[in-house]
Amino acid sequence: MEISGKTRVCGIIGDPVEHSLSPAMHNAAFQELNLDFVYVVFRVRKDELREAIVGAKSLAIRGLNVTMPHKNAVMKYLDEIESTARAIGAVNTILNDKGRLIGYDTDGIGALKALEENGISLNGKKLLLLGAGGAGKAIAFHGAQEVEELKILNRTTQKAKDLAEVLRKKFGKKIDGNSLSAKTMKKELEDTDILVNATSVGMHPKDDQSLVDASWLRPDLCVMDIVYNPIETKLAKDAKSVGAKVVSGVEMLVYQGAASFEIWTDHPAPVKVMRQAILRKLSELGVHH
Numbered sequence: 001m002e003i004s005g006k007t008r009v010c011g012i013i014g015d016p017v018e019h020s021l022s023p024a025m026h027n028a029a030f031q032e033l034n035l036d037f038v039y040v041v042f043r044v045r046k047d048e049l050r051e052a053i054v055g056a057k058s059l060a061i062r063g064l065n066v067t068m069p070h071k072n073a074v075m076k077y078l079d080e081i082e083s084t085a086r087a088i089g090a091v092n093t094i095l096n097d098k099g100r101l102i103g104y105d106t107d108g109i110g111a112l113k114a115l116e117e118n119g120i121s122l123n124g125k126k127l128l129l130l131g132a133g134g135a136g137k138a139i140a141f142h143g144a145q146e147v148e149e150l151k152i153l154n155r156t157t158q159k160a161k162d163l164a165e166v167l168r169k170k171f172g173k174k175i176d177g178n179s180l181s182a183k184t185m186k187k188e189l190e191d192t193d194i195l196v197n198a199t200s201v202g203m204h205p206k207d208d209q210s211l212v213d214a215s216w217l218r219p220d221l222c223v224m225d226i227v228y229n230p231i232e233t234k235l236a237k238d239a240k241s242v243g244a245k246v247v248s249g250v251e252m253l254v255y256q257g258a259a260s261f262e263i264w265t266d267h268p269a270p271v272k273v274m275r276q277a278i279l280r281k282l283s284e285l286g287v288h289h
């Protein structure tokens with residue numbers, strides 16, 4: 001990779017951020033398409049967020065990904081926010097368009113694309129979503145537009161109910177929120193087509209945990225876990241063992257990255273190369289299947 005006077009800079013801001021897999025994924029993509037771009041990591045503390053955004057504008061940084069803890073707070077420093085990102089209340093991608101900063105959220109798009117590209121249509125289906133946090137909210141907004149029925153379960157029941165009400169009003173579908181309890185989950189799973197875990201349960205170092213009892217899973221179910229460390233969570237393993245279709249968290253990571261890449265470069269993302277870069281990086285880090 002040749003850095004020149006014309007090289008455009010993209011990056012990621014967050015705290016902590018040094019473990020991000022995004023540089024590996026985006027730099028591989030820039031290289032593949034021979035684009036004069038580079039992607040770097042910026043650790044930005046909470047109390048320095050405004051200065052960082054003003055600085056990014058002054059330095060003509062082309063694009064930024066935004067990760068914890070800045071996804072909500074960053075919104076007030078942007079010039080424009082795409083409507084879905086505004087509705088979700090979170091931004092994970094910023095485009096610097098000739099000095100105008102525009103915020104997007106590609107998490108929900110990434111999740112849906114991961115399902116679609118793996119042969120799963122949401123049309124006319126029932127989606128059961130575990131978790132109503134940042135990613136859960138984004139998936140709910142995008143999923144609600146496609147599915148027939150959406151059930152959102154969350155530890156704080158009120159959060160699930162509030163989100164469901166907003167979506168019900170917006171899309172006029174069968175959308176409900178409830179508590180993330182074993183009893184509710186078991187009952188909802190009886191007629192669910194697609195199950196998405198948007199909580200961090202099952203993430204390293206708690207690899208042996210899953211919210212879903214293996215006995216509730218069926219072969220005609222599709223399961224997606226947004227956790228990608230480990231690459232195959234306990235939920236994914238359990239689902240595989242009953243013959244259910246499984247979509248890995250790596251897929252969502254790749255497709256949300258691909259959506260950001262396309263916003264910054266106006267080029268179709270080389271998804272295969274991005275996926276390989278992520279898997280290579282994970283294996284270097286000792287993350288196992």
